Amino acid sequence: MATNITFHPGTVSYGERNELLKQCGATIWLTGLSASGKSTIATALEQHLLHLHKSAYRLDGDNIRFGLNKDLGFSPKDREENIRRISEVSLLFAASTTISITSFISPYKADRDFARELHAKHDPALPFIEVFVDASIEECERRDPKGLYKKAKAGEIKEFTGISAPYEAPEKAEIHIDADKTSVEKSVEIIAKYLVEKGVIQT
Template sequence: MATNITFHEGIVSYEERCSLLGQQGATIWLTGLSASGKSTIATALEQHLLHQHKSAFRLDGDNIRFGLNKDLGFSPKDREENIRRIAEVSTLFSASSSLTITSFISPYAADRDVARKLHDEHKPPLPFIEVFVDASVEECEKRDPKGLYKKARAGEIKEFTGISAPYEAPPKPEIHIDADKTSVEDSVKIITQYLLEKGYLKVN
């Protein structure tokens, strides 16, 4: 770990950046089982926000696992480091006054708590909105677009969340979406309404 480094404050403050861009930064952290619909909701939410002329960016496995975190596997330790890096990146994006949308299983409560703590301890604190995309294992197995559950059941994939590895559901998420019953469109509406009510998003 480097010790001979000093944090350099930028000239533009977070408050000035938010004022100039007309929006507040926040991280919208979608968590849930594989095939619960997280990525589909995240993609639709990003598109909706961009059509509202808001700065929004989505972080998911495609742009993280194939780049920044391509050196990590799926062991508990690697999962922990994967989420830590994502939390750091999402904090940077949110500090830039962007609405940052993350879509990762992030199965362990302790790892999600680390992400929240990073946002809470930022100066000034950054909003961290945990969204539990709550779908049953049965429903996820029915969807299973990549055939991962089938492979996990056959023992071809080790440490698969929901089958051979645990998923710790958030006890008090800011937003709880019943993904077995809620459409993608309604999920986007629920999240957008929360952002509006909290003042993180303003109608143009």
């Protein structure tokens, strides 16, 4: 851990930024099994928000591992660090009044709770919205665009969530999407409606 460093707080509060930029920052945290549809929903949601002229940016689990987290694997320890880093990054975006959209498996409840608490500590008014993209193992295996479930069952991928590694489903997510039955378009509609109801966006 670094020493001889000092945190320099800014002079503009989260609320003041919202007022000055006429937008509310927030983190929308999509969690669910691989192939549940998180990234597809996140991409469509980002596009929808941008068409509403809202500043929004998508942080995708795979994409982040090409850069910021390319040194991490999929062990429990590395998964924890992966989520710790993205929690910090999503907070930076949200605190700047951007709507941060993350799509990560984030299988452990403790890690998702850490992300939520990090936002609350920064500012209790900063929205952290957990979206559980709830798809059954059967549906994920049926989709399996990368062939990962097949490889995991064949023992070619170790510590694969849902097969050889656990997934702790959210118990009190702000939004619960039944991904087996809900289209991408309807999922975006559900999330957007929630954002309007909570005053995160105005249409």
